[in-house]
Amino acid sequence: MKRRETSLFWRLVLRVALVLCGGATLLSAAAWYYARAAADDAYDRLLLGAAIQITANMTVDAGNLGVTLPSSAFELLGLAERDRIFYRVVGPDGRTLTGYDDLEIGINVTAARAGPVFLTTEYRNVPVRVAVVSRALSDPSFSGWAYVVMAQTTEARRGLAGELTTRAMILVGIMSLLALAGTVLAIRYSLLPVDALAATLRARDPQDLTPVEADMPRELKPFVGSINHFMGRLDERVTLLQRFIADAAHQIRTPLTALSAQVDMLEDDDLDVNRKRHLGRVRDRVSQLARLTNQLLSHAMVIHRSDSVRFKPVDLGDIARKAFRSTVPITVDPDVVVSFEDSAEPVFVRGDAVSLREAIANIIDNALQHGVEQRLAVRVRREDDRALVEVADDGPGIPPAEWAAVTTRFVSSKTGEGSMGLGFAIAAEVALAHRGTVRFLEKGGRDFTVILDVPLYREGT
Known part of the structure; x- marks a missing residue:
């Protein structure tokens, strides 16, 4: 099973995305907390304002405590259309002067003497926010502390907190996406030196x-x-x-x-x-x-x-001539006609002179050992943008079905004649290193030909 390749770029992006997701989650939690606090603060001010207005309308007449409920107090609380309002006014003797007599909040109202008291509780099986304020009464015929308990359901403040939280989360989400996009660009730009190093190594x-x-x-x-x-x-x-x-x-x-x-x-x-x-x-x-x-x-x-070895421009005709002289023995059979024909103009290729000479020498040696009967010809010529070295002999040649195999090491069509199967393999490997090939021309009416085919050298290539 092929192992899946990992990407440094995507690993970095994934880790940054996880960090941003964690940060966005924390910011969303903080936004919810502060949105709820802001909603409570806004509606608590309305609740406190209504309670203070009621205390301001308390009067003492002939030793009796009276209270007039101002409509403006309930108009403020009426801005929260979905909420219900409950109230209770308690005199110094603990009796309910007006309002809901069963509005018990579970605390001692005397705690409001030091300042307004706020708490969240339940009344009639619904959650309510309660504000308790007090007023000291001082009259020759009547004195003591009076209390106003105002309660409001929490639907409006929950709605406001949800709306503020949603807006904050949308803003956090947009900022996180922008941050992730910026991070992707920054990581891509930061990894450019890695690509530059890879390009430098590939170009060497x-x-x-x-x-x-x-x-x-x-x-x-x-x-x-x-x-x-x-x-x-x-x-x-x-x-x-x-x-x-x-x-x-x-x-x-x-x-x-x-x-x-x-x-x-x-x-x-x-x-x-x-x-x-x-x-x-x-x-x-x-x-x-x-x-x-x-x-x-x-x-x-x-x-x-x-x-x-670093390749450089070399004259293929000169290389082929040296290979011909070193390979064809002086004691060759006098009945065998050998010839060398160079190109009319220099044939330059980009390569290694020693390797090319060995390749040509092995092709000529194969012809001498297993092909030549009476004639051997070596020719160097140009054909379009290719440089060709042709070695032709009048021997039986190699059947076309074996052409692909004979360029493989230790494979020979002349095994019974002592061939080791390395000559054409050496020539083929040299040709491949020079972006060329070794090919054959089928024996016709005259000769069997082996061709070393490599590209010509052009200035700037």
């Missing part, structure tokens, strides 16, 4: 193992430092690998060459037929071993150079 040449020099934020410096440390270690390993390949090529080829020379020096004139046959087999095996070793070392060198 595969052979460039020098430290990355880029203007990065302080938080990315450890990451860049780790990359530079890794590339330094990789450069050391590449250098050691180059040294090993060079040493291996020298140390292995030298004894094989000496062994081949020693076998060739063996005299077979005095040997019987059976021993001559065995000596011939030894010579064949030594020759195959030398060729396989050279091809394996060539293959290792080509793979290594494709990852470590």
Whole structure:
């Protein structure tokens, strides 16, 4: 099961969104608390104003306490259309002068002597807000404390608190969305250096193992430092690998060459037929071993150079000529006609001269070993924006059904003839590294042709 990739951008956005949601929840709770307090304060002032107006209309006449209920007091409370109003006026002797005699609030009204008292309770099974105010009466014939108890249901104040809370939550929601959008833009902008670092690494040449020099934020410096440390270690390993390949090529080829020379020096004139046959087999095996070793070392060198050598413009015609001279032996059968035809004008490609020479040499060697009967021709030419090296021979060729397979390592159409299946594989890998290909032309009435096809070098490419 493929593991789902995580995004640093979306992880940051999610965490910021969670923080904003938490903050919005706290702000909504605070808005509800303050909205309720504001609604209570507004309606408590109306309740207190009505109670004070009633106390102001208390009179003492001939030793009797009287009260006139002002209409203005109830008009103020009537602004809350959904609420009901209850009141009670209590004289100094504790008797109800007017109002609802059963309006008991569960506290001692004498507490109102120090100042107005507010509380929330229930009356007739509905929640009410109660205000208690007092008035000291002083008259030669009558003295004491009178109290006014005003109660109002809480529907209006709850509605006002809900409306204030809703408006506050809408404002908090809008501000949170704006904050989240701003955070997304800020995070995207803050992560641009990461994209810039990725672009810098992608643009580097595969052979460039020098430290990355880029203007990065302080938080990315450890990451860049780790990359530079890794590339330094990789450069050391590449250098050691180059040294090993060079040493291996020298140390292995030298004894094989000496062994081949020693076998060739063996005299077979005095040997019987059976021993001559065995000596011939030894010579064949030594020759195959030398060729396989050279091809394996060539293959290792080509793979290594494709990852470590910086490409530059080179003349493909000059490279093909050197490969032709080094591959076609001086002792080639005099009955075999070999020819080399260069392009009329230089054919420049962008690549590695050593790898290209090895590729062409392996194609020519395959033709000499398994194809040539009487004719071998090597041609270098241009075709549109492509550079072509053609190796043609008059041998039987390779059936089209096997063309795709023979460019794979250790696959050969000439297995019975001692072929190791590396020549075309080396050429194909070199062509691929140079954005080209190795292709074949079906044998017609004359020759079978193998073509190394790579793009021409253009200024600025």
